[in-house]
Amino acid sequence: MAAPADSGTKVITGHYGIGAGAKSLDHRAPLWCLMLATQWLDVVFIPLFLLGIETIEMLPGGGYGGVLIHADYTHSLLGSLVLSAAFGAVAWWRWDRRLGLLLGGVAFSHWVLDLIVHRGDMPILPGNAGDLPLLGFGLWRVPIVSIPLEAVLFLAGVFLYWRAARSVGPRPGSRVTPTLVTAALLVSGAIVLVLDALGI
Numbered sequence: 207m208a209a210p211a212d213s214g215t216k217v218i219t220g221h222y223g224i225g226a227g228a229k230s231l232d233h234r235a236p237l238w239c240l241m242l243a244t245q246w247l248d249v250v251f252i253p254l255f256l257l258g259i260e261t262i263e264m265l266p267g268g269g270y271g272g273v274l275i276h277a278d279y280t281h282s283l284l285g286s287l288v289l290s291a292a293f294g295a296v297a298w299w300r301w302d303r304r305l306g307l308l309l310g311g312v313a314f315s316h317w318v319l320d321l322i323v324h325r326g327d328m329p330i331l332p333g334n335a336g337d338l339p340l341l342g343f344g345l346w347r348v349p350i351v352s353i354p355l356e357a358v359l360f361l362a363g364v365f366l367y368w369r370a371a372r373s374v375g376p377r378p379g380s381r382v383t384p385t386l387v388t389a390a391l392l393v394s395g396a397i398v399l400v401l402d403a404l405g406i
């Protein structure tokens with residue numbers, strides 16, 4: 207049985223790339239909030255995992271993407287739409303409609319990316335009600351494709367972030383420059399992807 211954090215480290219770099227890239231769509235969206243949005247479904251997964259409602263099944267061999275994730279509520283199509291809408295609604299209330307739609311969309315992008323890599327373990331309805339077909343294109347079976355895909359998504363996202371953040375410039379009085387944040391993103395992303403690829 208994998209540790210709860212384990213599921214969070216799957217596809218993390220690809221998700222983060224989308225979060226960072228979304229900054230270019232609206233500069234007002236704080237980076238922390240974009241990052242939280244990309245991981246929102248997995249954040250909700252953690253308490254359900256600890257309660258034993260959602261589970262992770264290690265496949266023989268394990269390693270990078272070698273898991274079946276029975277996240278039948280948070281990663282069901284309907285469940286993820288509801289969770290993403292809730293995230294977007296809070297952002298709408300906190301800021302405005304535009305940021306609400308953007309952050310809700312980023313939250314749902316998690317499901318879309320998971321759909322590409324998961325091995326047919328994502329139900330349509332919460333709890334796999336009605337026993338409908340399970341979704342997931344299973345790209346994790348082909349790490350030679352999925353790892354570079356994650357890297358490309360991540361690098362493209364960080365580049366878009368860097369370009370957007372640079373055009374806005376650092377906050378007055380702040381020593382944290384966009385280039386510094388970009389460097390930190392790159393280093394942490396590279397570490398996570400390498401650990402992931404090694405199946406650690």
Ligand SMILES: [Zn+2]
Nearest residue numbers: 247248316320
């Ligand atoms: Zn996920």
